[in-house]
Structure formats: structure tokens, C-alpha cells
Amino acid sequence: MRRKTRAVHVKNRTIGGDAPVSIQSMTNRPARDFAGTIEQIQSLVAAGCEIVRIAVPDTETAAVFSRAREAGITVPLVADIHFDYRIALEAVRHGADKIRINPGNIGSPDRVRAVADACRNAGVPIRIGVNGGSLEKSLLEKYGGPTAEALAESALCQAEMLENMGFHDIVISIKSSRVDTMIHACRKVAAQSDYPLHLGVTEAGTEYSGIIKNAMGIGALLCDGIGDTIRVTLTADPAAEVRAAKEILAAAEVRKNGISIISCPTCGRTKIDLIAITEAYREAISCIDTGDKTITAAIMGCAVNGPGEAREADFGVAGGDGCAILFRHGEKVRRIDEDKLLEVLMEETRRMLENCTI
Template identity: 55%
Template sequence: MEELMNRNHTKTIQIKDRVIGGGNPILIQSMCNTKTQDVSSTVDQIKKLTAAGCDIIRVAVPDMEAAAAIREIKKQIRIPLVADIHFDYRLAVAAIESGADKIRINPGNIGSLDRVQAVVEKAKEYQIPIRVGVNSGSLEKNLIEKYGGVTAEGIVESALNKVRMIEEMDYGNLVISIKSSDVLMCVKAHELMAEQSDYPLHVGITEAGTLQTGTIKSSVGLGIILHKGIGDTIRVSLTGDPLEEVKAAKTILRTLGLRKGGVEVISCPTCGRTRIDLISLANQVEDMVSAYDHLDIKVAVMGCVVNGPGEAREADIGIAGGIGEGLLIKKGEVIRKVPEEELLSALQEELMKMQ
């Protein structure tokens, strides 16, 4: 348990009505892949992400139209909104004025010191946090030369230099983000940062990849980092539907015991004894249980009646397939046989009783 206590030592930062750091629950972030200027599409996606368990949402602000759209988007959503800014400090100022609850900038690409100062002064005025984000791909040439390439040490030094810059402007309402697509480099960078800073950390493996590859890389990287007690918010970055990012993040947190609630589905890998379409059934169950996220239970989907009751014993409820029929199981005990085509509905009926 000792290595899971580090998060208690980070500062607390408020983002709208949510608080991160200081041992508060780890929050899940995602980012819209809609055009921010398209208010209706963006709001629709945010609402779906919120229903799926997203706690904080980020939107891209590439131009003034996007910055202005934040005002209307904010009226229709209930979770905190982060504006993602690159290069143009005026976009950051406009996004804050439009009601962004937090902004993400890399001070290194915002420009001169007075431009960074303008952003900081506006954040002070509205009392919103600034997320100082540094990715391995944006590391300064002098740090690459100093460390002989892109390294964890260079990423951390880059981020801390930018943090000090803002601190010298008398502002400490900060969150730090240091990301790399290299999992082990990312892990080392977070270890180093946790030793040198007490600001909350937003954790993720950047540009992790497609649904399969990205989920694996993020699970490995986030699993190691979070288990060390590091991290206050997380994002699973995937090339795909942002809803998949939220699903993966919830599973990672539940697996590590860092988030309770929601239905965990366990299923066997199939074998020669399987006489039902277990793959399809397990996927249907996983889709169905998403509507019962308020429950804190484990559901088992097993492929045969030979091992079903035994392997499902640790689950709260489960089903096991047979030949043309299956078993409905509660706490390891068979409660009744069900025709194969009725297994899903029988399981749903029992879930409804558990609400």
C-alpha cells in the first residue's frame, strides 16, 4: 500500500466543480474528435462521453470560431471543459473568456514571454487552472543536445522550466502533463516528475495507436505509473471513437482497484467444449451491462457447463453455455436452466432485480 500513497502529496486543483490532486479520485479525461465549431455535434459527443463515465472533456481550439463556440457548448454540458491551445496566445485568451474551465498550453510554442504572460493574467482573472503540457515530440533542441536525444530527463526538465516561468508570473494553479509514445520513457518521466514536483499530473501515453495497440500500450504504461501512486487524471489516447478511450480508462482504474462502481465482465477464452457463440454473447453482455454502471458487480460469461459454475464462483452473477441451453448462475450456484436464445434476456432480468 505504501507505493499507492504518493498521490496524497500533490496539490489540490479545482476544475469547475471537480477537484483533483491531494488523493482525490483519479478522473477520466477524453477529447472530442468533432470540429469544435460544430456545436451540436460536439455537445452530442460530450453527452455520450459523460454517460459513458468521462469526467473531464477537452476540445481543440484551432481558431477564433472554435474559441467562441465554447460559450454555447458550455451551456449544454455538465462536465468541465478544457480548451486545447497551440501557437496562438490569443486563442487561449478568447477560450478563457468564452468559459473554458481549464486550458492546455505548451508555453514553448505560445511565443514570447509577454504572450505567455497575457494568457497567465487571463487565467488569473478567471481563476482557472493551466495545464502545462510537454510531449516528447516537442522537446527543445537544446535539451535534445544536452541529453543526447529525446529522454525522460529532458521531458521533465522542459516541463519544469515552463512551470517555473509561470510561477515567476505569480501563478501556481497548474497541472502538469508529460507524455511520450514510448511507454518506458513515459514511465521514467513520471517517476522523475513525481520526485521533483507536487503539482497534479495528467497521465497518458500519447499517440498510443489504434484501438487494439493503443489500449495495450496505455494499459501497460498507465498500469505501471498508477500503481506507483502517480497520476491524478488519465486519458487513454486512441485513434478511434473517444467512447473507447473512456471504456479502457474505466477498466484500467477498476483493475488496479482505483475506481469502484460499474459492471466488470469476465469471460473464458473458449475451447473445444464451447457449443454456443460465446464471442458474440460476451460482446452482447458487455454492451448490455454498460447501462448498469451504477452497480458494483462482476458478471461472468462462460462457454460451457463443465467449468461454468466453478469459474463463475467469484462473480455476482453469470451465464454458462451448453448445447441449446445454458445455466444462470448466482454466487457460484446454478439457479436455473435457460434456452440458449434466452440467456441474454435472463441475465438482463436478474440485473434489473439488482438495481
């Protein structure tokens, strides 16, 4: 069962409460390149990103938010701020929809209060972003390092500081490059508060290993019912983060929309180029908007075991020798040539999603 959390509104999207777990990513163009950043926001949205974060290293760059709005961007935009509270104030003034800070590195309580007041007046929530690299010295000494206990304590203390300033629209993230630390720290905060949690494994590495680490950390928590928004952090094109996030949410069965692919691992019975066909189909469906519909397609190597093993699929193909069988819900429909496989898979997909945009 999903953990009950307070609902925090970020422009036209809600984090926590009953809202679906949302997908976030971050632009990586220099934010001063306003046109390039806006273009990247648009491509992230096209890939399925629902909240976009932008690093704001100085007050001049904060204008990226008003420029994005002028360009017609409607997705919620988050300002990522470190150290200088004046940048946060400027970002709010320019229309940022959420501020991500680590109050511990913003400076004196007066400065944190100035950010909290500006956010409250603008109806903008704050994400407290804690990670091992920016943990308070006192906690590092108390716990002997950036342990799960230290990270959780830091996040809850910072949240308490904001609450004492009358600020309550708080989201918490606790990130670590260590999967077990991130999981245990998030579980601790989840057990002691109702703050919505933003999940992610930070500095997770390149695409392949990074997806594995994030799937482990985010996936374990989602299966516990913990997590309200996610960002898969990869040393890769941010669009890859969005694709991975969608797969993690689908695998954890917390988001029901989309096209799920069942494909067999191949074996000595496989006589079609199943790996290439599956990859081509995955690529072809990557930009399909399924609305709130969910379908499952199967691509199996042989007719001996394929239709049976993929019985739960809405439709699928099972390979033969230079050909395949099309089946729907485990029942054989007709024989098709191998070179028509992708075409038939797409036809079946369209048939299932009649009213969706392909």
C-alpha cells in the same frame, strides 16, 4: 498507495487530492462546427467522459465554450492551445474551465504571464502538456533526443516558470508515443513534485494497438499509485477512448463503480456461443449508470470449471449443451436455455442494481 498530489479544481470536478481518477477525451469535429462539437460533447458525456477537451486553433473558435454553456453543457471543458497566447485569453474569456498549453511554445515570458494572470483571475487551472514533438531545442541537445529525463525536466521547468509568476493550479502531462519513455518521465515528475498528473500514451495508433499501449503505460503508473486523470489516445471514435479508459481504471482497481465481466477464454469444452453472448452483454451494459455500485458478472463456458473459477462473481452463467446454469456467488440457481442467456444476464444485472438507471 496513491501518490499525494495537490488538488486542482476544474469547474465542478477535482483533479488530484483525494478525487477519483477522472476520464478525459477530446472532440474531433472541427471546433468551428459549434453544433457538431456540442453534440459530440454530449455523446462523450453519455459514454462516461468527465472532462472534455476541445482544440482551439484560432480566436473565433474560442466562442465554442460560451456556446456550449448556452446549450446546457455542464461537464468541464478544456481549451487546447498551441503557439498563440491570445487564443488562450479568448478561451478564458468565453468560459473555458481549463487551459492546456505548452508554455515552451507560447513565446516570451510576458505572453505566458498574460495567460497565467487571466487564468488566475478566472479561477482556471493550466495543464502543462509536454510531449516529445514539442520539446525545447536546448533539452533535445542536452539529452540527445526526447528522453524521459528531457521530458521531465521540460515539464518541471515550465511549472517553475508558472509558480514564479504566482500561478499554482497546475496539472502536468508528459506524453510520448513510446510507452517506456512516458512511464519513466511520469515517475520522475511524480518523485520530484506534488503536481497532479494527466496520463496518456500519445499517437498510440488505431483502436486495438492503441488500447494495448495505453493500458500498459497508464496501467503501470496507476498500479504505482501515480495518475490523477487519464486520456486514452486512439485513432478512432473518441467514445472508444472513454470505453477503454473505464476498462483501464477498473482493471487497475482505482475506480470501484461499474460492471466488471469475468469471461473464460473458451476451450474444447465450450458448447455455447460464448464469444457472441459475452460481446452482446458487454454492449448491452455499456450505457448503464451504476452509480457508486460495483458488480461482477461471469460468463463461463462450462459447468465443470465455470462456477468455481468465477466464484468471486456476484452472478454468472456456465454453459452446457444448448443450455446454461445460472449461479450466484458460486451456487447453482437454475438451468436456462441458451437463447435466453442475454435476457437472464440482464435480469440479474437489474436485480443487482435495483436502484440504478438502466
